[in-house]
Amino acid sequence: MLTIKNLKARVEDKEILKGINLEVRAGEIHAIMGPNGSGKSTLASVLAGREDFEVTEGSVEFLGNDLLDMAPEDRAREGVFLAFQYPVEIPGVSTTNFLKTALNQIRQHRGQDPLDAVSFLKLMKEKMKLVEIDQSLINRSLNEGFSGGEKKRNEIFQLAMLEPKLAILDETDSGLDIDALRIVANGVNKLKTKDNATIVVTHYQRLLEYIIPDYVHVLYNGRIVKSGTKELALELEEKGYDWIKDTTATTV
């Protein structure tokens, strides 16, 4: 589904991604871990199409198309969804305000009929239940005065509404209490099919007890320096990142 080859990206003069290779197939869940500042959010942003980052080398293929060639909205329509680590506040715009247009644009792109107001509301009710989010929250100005957990839950609600093929969750677990974590994880698991895939960026093994990854990768200093199965996450939890930093230092 997603093939990243030797991806390098920089902001201004600073190289942040220094040659990422990653293959994600339909039905898989990949976890990306790594110390602060290693480039996890940058990778997520580059995949979603943020223009602040300049891709200097490499390629990203998504369902046979050149992802890097597409505008952010086209990526979304093709099925890429990013749950932001720090979702932006938008005063005066509520989730319900833009989500109907967004969903119908995506549906149109997939050759489906647009939803009328009634079916849209019905779908919303269903997904709100799934992620246990309150109507009042999605009617409020986006993220304005939301608690950390509410912001994250709202991201997952949108994920549930838009049903992407590839979901990238950037630290969706941080700031969530244990109940919220379970709800979010439960939502992600329920949405999982053999045709979609998920990349979860996280610092904590905790989340991976609920969302069980097929692969775990360690991103360090702009490169994936180690890949393994879910046991790798446990090892990281125990030993930290230093032992990996050491191994990379010797291999460089």
Add this chain to the structure above:
Amino acid sequence: MTQIIDKQSKSALQEAFLRYFENSEKLKEPASSFLYELRKNAIHSFEQSGLPGHKHEEYKYTPITRALDKNFDSQDLSLEEVPNPDLLARIKPWLLTNIDANIVVFINGQFSQEHSKIVSSPQDMILKPLSQAFIENKELVEQHFAKQASIESDAFVALNTAFAQEGLFLHVPKGKVVDKPVLVYFINDTTQRRVIVQPRNLYLIGENSQVDLAESFYTVGENPGYQNIVSEIVVAQHAIANYYKIEIEGQQAYHTGTTQVQQAAQSLFNATTVSLSGAMVRNNLNIALDAEHCETHMFGLYMLDQHTHVDNHTIVDHRLPNSFSNELYKGIMDDHSRGVFNGKIYVRPGAQKTNAFQSNMNILLTDDASIDTKPQLEIWADDVKCSHGATTGQIDAEQLFYLRTRGLKKEQARAILLKAFADDVIQNIKVKPLREQLEHIIAARLEKNYQL
């Protein structure tokens, strides 16, 4: 004393006004000697000050005199009416006639009985042409007319005072809460010729009363039109007045206007000024808080495109202690349009415990659009809370990106963000049909500009 007059900057139109006044019998009619005295003083003051040139401190960003000289001449001062049978059809889309409201229409400065509709009873509110009020409500009018708007402070106020003949007189008696809004339309019909009009309004909001009042300005026709308007509003103790000024003008429409407000103790005054189009517009909103415990809100939206130039000057003058004022003006400038904002807050020496806040936010959509913004705080009291801030920028890139990652086209995301920005002001309009009309116009504008 010798006066130095810069020959080149002398306005031809200014001379025309002076000559016209000199020769006009009508303006000297002794029908009301009270009025004639006012006119004489006003024209004298106007002669002294002249129309403001480009060096005038209060007009340095708005070359209105030059624009007027370019577009109008002495022939435009005398109006003989040419009937226009198509007019009704053309103004109909603007008039909110199918709602339960008082509709008052002025066409080229003349009260139009035909287009107006008064639904409130005379016990609840007196609503009539000013010329009629001068005769029928002489005492009340003479007590308040031209008492607030100062002819020395602004040449256009002086000009209006010298020439004004018609406008709206509104009086809400003590204790009356008027539930039907008053929508006043000032329509310039320039289909046949250029038009200059100078409406003059007097609104007296009695003790403990309440009213919603909207002034809307439209131009029909392709020739240039100019409206120089003065509205005086006296808000008595404990009264609540919601005032709206709506400008959806033609591309050849010029406007100078002063709204002069005086608030008494415990009164509440809310103003919302919305300017969406026109050639060159200057709004002065001057509010004097002449008593304690007054509350004032001033909202403004200027959403401009093409070559439209809109200048909002506001003054809120805290003269006594314990009052509150809040101001939010927002601008969106597209194409070659130009915005000007100047907001003055005065806190006089005795006006302790004043709370006064002001904010001006601007979005420039093109490199050719511009804004000149100047907040001015002058505080002579020490125990006060005042703040002001102005921002100018583009549409927020983070917000734009966020919406695009949800599948919205860039244009769509921009339209949503701009609508939300404008809504902040529009949502303060309490007259629902008026608010919806503006929402509709703004949505249509965004749809057109972003080809949605």
